[in-house]
Amino acid sequence: MVKINGKEMDIAGQNLLDYLKEAGYRPERVVVERNLEILAREDLGSITIEEEDTIEVLEFMGGG
Amino acid sequence: MENSVYHFTIDKTLYKDKGEQKMEDKFVLGGKEFNSRFILGSGKYNLKLIEAAVKQGGAEIITLALRRANTQESENILDYIPKGVTLLPNTSGARNAEEAVRIARLSQAMGCGNFVKVEIMRDTKYLFPDNYETVKATEILAKEGFVVLPYMNPDLNVARDLQSAGAAAVMPLAAPIGSNKGLATKEMIQVLIDEIDLPIIVDAGIGKPSQACEAMEMGAAAVMANTAIATAGDVPEMAAAFKLAIEAGRKAYLTGMGRVLARGGSASDPLTGFLR
Amino acid sequence: MNEENQVYFIDSDKLPPEALERKHRLEQDPSFRTNHMEYMDGMQVIESDIKDKVLQAMDAFDYDSYTAMDVERALSHETCSIEDFKALLSPAAAPFLERMARKAEEITKNHFGNTVYIFTPLYIANYCQNYCIYCGFNCYNNIRRKKLTMEEIEHEMQVIAKTGMEEILILTGESRTYSDVTYIGEAVKIARKYFKNIGIEIYPVNVEEYKYLHECGVDYVTVFQETYNTDKYETLHLMGHKRVWPYRFDAQERALMGGMRGAGFSALLGLDDFRKDALATALHVYYINRKYPHAELSLSCPRLRPIVNNDKINPRDVGEKELCQVLCAYRLFLPFAGITVSSRESATFRNGITKICATKVSAGVSTGIGDHEEKYEGKEDADVGDEQFEINDNRSFASMYEDMEKGGLQPVLNDYLYV
Numbered sequence: 197m198v199k200i201n202g203k204e205m206d207i208a209g210q211n212l213l214d215y216l217k218e219a220g221y222r223p224e225r226v227v228v229e230r231n232l233e234i235l236a237r238e239d240l241g242s243i244t245i246e247e248e249d250t251i252e253v254l255e256f257m258g259g260g
Numbered sequence: 261m262e263n264s265v266y267h268f269t270i271d272k273t274l275y276k277d278k279g280e281q282k283m284e285d286k287f288v289l290g291g292k293e294f295n296s297r298f299i300l301g302s303g304k305y306n307l308k309l310i311e312a313a314v315k316q317g318g319a320e321i322i323t324l325a326l327r328r329a330n331t332q333e334s335e336n337i338l339d340y341i342p343k344g345v346t347l348l349p350n351t352s353g354a355r356n357a358e359e360a361v362r363i364a365r366l367s368q369a370m371g372c373g374n375f376v377k378v379e380i381m382r383d384t385k386y387l388f389p390d391n392y393e394t395v396k397a398t399e400i401l402a403k404e405g406f407v408v409l410p411y412m413n414p415d416l417n418v419a420r421d422l423q424s425a426g427a428a429a430v431m432p433l434a435a436p437i438g439s440n441k442g443l444a445t446k447e448m449i450q451v452l453i454d455e456i457d458l459p460i461i462v463d464a465g466i467g468k469p470s471q472a473c474e475a476m477e478m479g480a481a482a483v484m485a486n487t488a489i490a491t492a493g494d495v496p497e498m499a500a501a502f503k504l505a506i507e508a509g510r511k512a513y514l515t516g517m518g519r520v521l522a523r524g525g526s527a528s529d530p531l532t533g534f535l536r
Numbered sequence: 537m538n539e540e541n542q543v544y545f546i547d548s549d550k551l552p553p554e555a556l557e558r559k560h561r562l563e564q565d566p567s568f569r570t571n572h573m574e575y576m577d578g579m580q581v582i583e584s585d586i587k588d589k590v591l592q593a594m595d596a597f598d599y600d601s602y603t604a605m606d607v608e609r610a611l612s613h614e615t616c617s618i619e620d621f622k623a624l625l626s627p628a629a630a631p632f633l634e635r636m637a638r639k640a641e642e643i644t645k646n647h648f649g650n651t652v653y654i655f656t657p658l659y660i661a662n663y664c665q666n667y668c669i670y671c672g673f674n675c676y677n678n679i680r681r682k683k684l685t686m687e688e689i690e691h692e693m694q695v696i697a698k699t700g701m702e703e704i705l706i707l708t709g710e711s712r713t714y715s716d717v718t719y720i721g722e723a724v725k726i727a728r729k730y731f732k733n734i735g736i737e738i739y740p741v742n743v744e745e746y747k748y749l750h751e752c753g754v755d756y757v758t759v760f761q762e763t764y765n766t767d768k769y770e771t772l773h774l775m776g777h778k779r780v781w782p783y784r785f786d787a788q789e790r791a792l793m794g795g796m797r798g799a800g801f802s803a804l805l806g807l808d809d810f811r812k813d814a815l816a817t818a819l820h821v822y823y824i825n826r827k828y829p830h831a832e833l834s835l836s837c838p839r840l841r842p843i844v845n846n847d848k849i850n851p852r853d854v855g856e857k858e859l860c861q862v863l864c865a866y867r868l869f870l871p872f873a874g875i876t877v878s879s880r881e882s883a884t885f886r887n888g889i890t891k892i893c894a895t896k897v898s899a900g901v902s903t904g905i906g907d908h909e910e911k912y913e914g915k916e917d918a919d920v921g922d923e924q925f926e927i928n929d930n931r932s933f934a935s936m937y938e939d940m941e942k943g944g945l946q947p948v949l950n951d952y953l954y955v
Contacts, residue, residue, distance in 0.1 A: 201328045220331035225338055227326075227369040232362075234369045252328065254366055256308070256337050259325025259350055259429035260301030260437070260464075421830065454615050455826065504901040516609055516619070534888035536855045 199250045208249070214240040216253065226255050285514065287482060288426045289459060290375060290407030292346060296320045297476065298506045299348065299461065301486020302337060309495045310340040317499030323348045323377055323484070326367050338372070348409065350377040357396035364401050376401060377431065379411040387437045391418040395425055397423065402426025411463055414448035419456050429458050431484065434475065435465025438487045442471035446478070453479040469498075469505030476509025494536075544817075544881035550678045557677045560776040562667060572770040572779050577784045580742040580790065586823040587785050593618070594764055594816040602626035611635055616868045622819065624865035625811050632862055640867040640893040647871050653896040655703035656696055657737070660684045660723050662905050663714035666776030668762075670807070670840070672924045673709045675776065682921030683714050684903040688700045689723050693730045695908045699714045699812055699900060699933040702949035703733040705758070710739035716790055717745045721752040728753040732950040735800070739777065740787035746794025756832065757791035758800030759784060764816030768808040788824055799824065800876070805862065806840030806854045814862045818869055825872075834874030834896065835866055856885055860892070866894035879927040885944055886929055899936035901927050 197204045207215055212235075216223050228235045229252040235243065245251070287294040300319035302310055314322060322345050324337060341347070349367035354360035357380065364376040378401065380393045389411050395418060398410045407428045412418055415434035422430055432449050435441035443449065444465060453460045459481030466472050472483040483506050492498030544553040561568045575581055602623045610620035611632065623629060624636060661683035664673045672679065683691065696704065704727055708715040720738055727734050736749065746757065763769050766781050773779045786801035801821050803813035821833050839854040854862075863875060876896040877886050886897055902911050904932065905921025912932070931939065940947045 220334075221329055222334070222336060225336040226329045227364060227366050234365055241511065243333070252366075254326050256324040256347075256349065256367075256370065256372075257308065257327045257328040258302035258337055259352055260303040260306065260323055260484075416829075450615070455829075457826065530634055531641060531855075531892055532860060532888075533635050534884050535633075535860055536884075 198238065198247065201251070201253055208247040208259055209244050210244055210245050211241065212243040212245055212251075215245060226253050255256055263325060269473060283509070287459070289409075289423035289482075294320045294346075296503070296506075297482040297510055298472075298503055299323065299463075299482055299484035300489070302341075303483060303486050305495050307335055307337055307340045310337065311342055312496035313489060314345060315333050315498040316496040316503070318503045319345065319499070321346045321348050321375075323350055323486070325350055325352045326363055326369075326370075328501050336488060346451050347372045348375045348377050350379050350411075351397070352376075352379055352381075354380045355393075355399075356380060356384045356390070357393045357400065360393070360397040361400050364397075365404075368406070374405060375407045375409065377409045377411055389413055389433065391415060393423045394418075398422055399425035402428075409461065414445045414452055416448075416451055416455060419447070421459075423458055427458060429461050429481065430456060431463040433464040434441075434462050435467075435472070437464045439487055440467025440491075441465050441519055442467055443474060446474075449475070449480070450478055453527045469501045472502055473505040473509035473512075476506050477512045479513050480509075484505075540601050551676060553625055555676070559667070563669070565696055565810065566770075569770070569774055570779060572773070572781050573766065573809070575779065576777055576780055577776070578742075582743070582786055582790060582793065584786055584789055586820065586827070586828075587782060588788065589764070589823055590764065590819045591817050593819055595625040596951055597812055597815050599620060599626040599811045602628045604628050604631070610868075611639060618819070619871075621865055622815060622870035624868060625814055625862065626821050628813075628859070629861060629865070629882055633857060633864070634920075636861065636864040636868065639891045641891065643871045644895065648895050650944065650946045651895070651948045651951075652890050652940050653703065653874070653948050654699050654701070654933065654940070655705055655706040655733070655735070655896065655953075656705055656898055656900045656933065657705045657903070657937050658692060658696065659921075659924070660689055660692075660720075661711070661715040662709045662924065663711040664776070665711045665713065666775075666778040667774045668778060669772055669774065670804075672922070679922035680920070681714075683719075684723075684906050686722060686726065688906055690726050692906060692908045693727055695912050696900065697730040699912065700949070701900065701933050702935075703735070704731045705735040705737055705898075707737045708739070710776065712739060712777070717741060717748065722756075724749060724752040724754050726846035726878075733952070735798075737800075739794055740784050740790070743790045743794045746791045746796060747893050750795045754796065755799035756800060756834075757796050758802070758834075759787040759791075759834070759838070760784060760802040760804060760806045760838070761817070761820070763808040764803060764813050764820075772807060785820075785909050788820075790827075792824070792831050794829045796831075798834065800834045800836060800874075802836035802838060804838050804840060805859065806852070809852050810839070810854045810858065810862065811886040814865070821870055821873055825870075830886055832874070833870075833872075833878055835870070836876045836878060837863055837866075839882055840877045844896075859885075860889065863889060863893050871886060879929045881928060883929045883931060883939070887939060890940065890945060891943060897940075898934065899931055900933040901929065901930065 198207050231250055287297050296318045298317055299321045300317055301323045328445040332379055348363050349358040351363040354363055358380050360380050368525045378397050381387050381388045382390055394410045398408045401408045409429045409431050410422050410427050410433045419430050435444040460483040462480045463484040466485045467488045477482050489498045596765045604842050606623035607629045610623040613620055663681050664675050667674050733755050734753055735756045736754050769781050791799050801817055874896055875894045877889055877894040879898050879901040903924040907920040937947050
C-alpha cells in the first residue's frame, strides 16, 4: 500500500507524474514530498511509486 | 552574539539626517526593494477577490499558506496573484521549529522565491507564536539562505536573538491573530522599533486602517493585515483603505510629527537657576 | 599649531637638550609624528563598525541648521531619536534649557529614583609615556613621579575605606612599563578587600588583559576619548600609545568582550567643537548599548574651562550653561546611562546638576599620588607625587554625603554584587 495525502492507495509501480495528472493534480502548482524528501518538479516524471511510500502533495492556499 | 549584524537599515535613518538629502523612501527586505509597505494576507476570502485586493491595496507582498493539494478544484491561488508580487509563504500548522523548517523547505520547492514567514504555534486558543521555537527555526532557515520573517510575541530579548539568528525583519503581533483588536502591544512594539536595527513589521490583530496608520506613525517599517480585509463588506475597497492609511502613517513618521502640547503648568522654582 | 594651544607648551630647564629638541620637533613638525590612525605593535584589532558610524554622524552634524521648532518637536517626543538629540545639542536649544532640565529630571527620576552614587578616585601612579600637550602627567612635564608600592596602596585604601566609601576608581598614568597590567591587577586584588565596586581608568589594553583585570575584581572600565575629531586629536596627543586614536576608541568594546560589567565614556569638552564631541560621545554609548545591551554604560563630562574675563570669548567655549545643556541632552537621549560629574566642577554646580541628571559624583578627591592620609587626616608627607589637575569641589566624603541628603537625594555607595 502507498499513502498519498493520508489516504491508502494501491498504486505502487506507477509513474509518479502520470499518477498526479490522472488524479487531477496540476504538477506545475504542487510540490511533492516522498518519505519526507522533497522531490524536484523536473524529476517527477522519472520516479516510480514504490510499495510503502508515504507521499504528500502540497499546494499554496490563502493564508495570513 | 558579538558577531551579530549591525548594519543600518537605510529606511529607518536616511530621512532623519538633516545633513543628508532626502532619498526615495523604499522598503528594503531581503535585498528586494518595495514601494508599498502593506503586506496583504490572502486567507479567509474568495480567490477571485485577490487580484482586486492586491491592485487596490497596492500590495507588493502577499502571504500564503501550504496545504495538502486538492484534486476537486482546478483553481489555484497562484492563478489569481498578479505577476511581480512577492510571495511570502508562512509556516502555519507548524508546532515546533522542525515542522516549520519542513514547511519552509516545501514552500521553497514550489519555486516561488525564498521568502518565508516563520509562524509556530502550539496554542490553539490565542494562536500565540512560540518565541523559543521561532528563534530556532529562524537560525536554521537563515543559514539555508531563506529571507526569514519571523512572527513573534513582542519581546526585546527575543527580537535581538532573532536578529543574531539572521532574520530579515521582525514581525511582532499587535494583538491575537484575527482579533481585530489593534495595537494591544503598542508599548512593546515601540521598544522593538527603537532598539532593533531590522525592519519591524506589525502583524496580526490590526483591525482598522486607523490602527495600521498608528503603527506606521510609530515607525513600523510595514504592516501586515488579513482578517480586517477579509471580513470587510467590500474586500478590495478595504484593501484600498489600508493602503491609504499605511501611506499616511509613513508620511507622518517621515516628517517627524508635530509637537504635542503638554497639559498643565510647570513648577515655579527653576531647576537651572544655579548656573553661572 | 593654533594659538590657543600655545598655553600648553611648557619647557622644563631640567630636560636634557636632546629631549627638549625632540619635544619641540614633535610640536612643530607634523611629519615627525607617527600616523595616529595606525595601530602599533601588540594592539589588538577587533571587528567593529561603531567607529565608522560615529565618525560619519559627527562629520554630517550641522548644528546650525536646527531651529527652535526642531527643539520643540524633540522635547515633545516620548523617545528621543538621534535627530532629536542633535536638535537638543544645537545652539537653537539654548533658550529651552529650563524645559530640557525639567524633562531630564523626570527621566532621571524614572530610571534612577532619587539616588546619587558617591565614589572616590585613587591615583596609584603618575608615570606616563605619552606626550599629550594639555595634561599635567605628560612625559615631558617636570613633575614628581611616583608609583605606590602594594603596601602604600593598601594603606591609602584603608584610609579611604575608613570614611565609609564603598566604590573606588583606580587610576594610573599611561605607562605600560611603570604600571604594567599585573601591577594594576594586584592593586585591584587589594581593593577587593576594602571596596564593593571597583573601576579602573588606565591606558587601553587588549581583550585578554581586560579579562585578567576583571578576574582580579574590576567591575567597570573608563576610557576618555578626549576628542572624537581625529585631526584635532592628532595635534594634541603627539607621542606615545595614546596617540593611536582607533585603538582607544575600541577600548570599551574590548573591555566588554573581556567580561567587564560596565564601561565609561567621555570627551574632554572644549578640546574641540564641544557639540560635535558630545554627539560622538553619546553615539558611541548608543551603539555600544545596541551591540552589548547587558552592559552598564556611563558618561563623564569633563570640560576645559573657558578663560574668565577673556574679551574674545570663543563661541565654542563650554560654560556652565552649555555643559548643562549637553548633560540634559545626554539624559534625554540615553535615559539609562549613568552620568558622572567631575570634581573639576564647583560644589554649586554639582549640587544643582545632581538634581537634574547626574547620577554619580566623586568625593574626597585627590589627583596626587599617595597623599590621602595627608589630605584626609592632615598628616604631612613629603614623598608624594604631583597632581594631574586642580580640583574645584574638594568636599570630603562625609560632607558630600550630607549635602546630597540635604538636596533631597539618597546617596548610594554601592548597589550590586560582583559577578
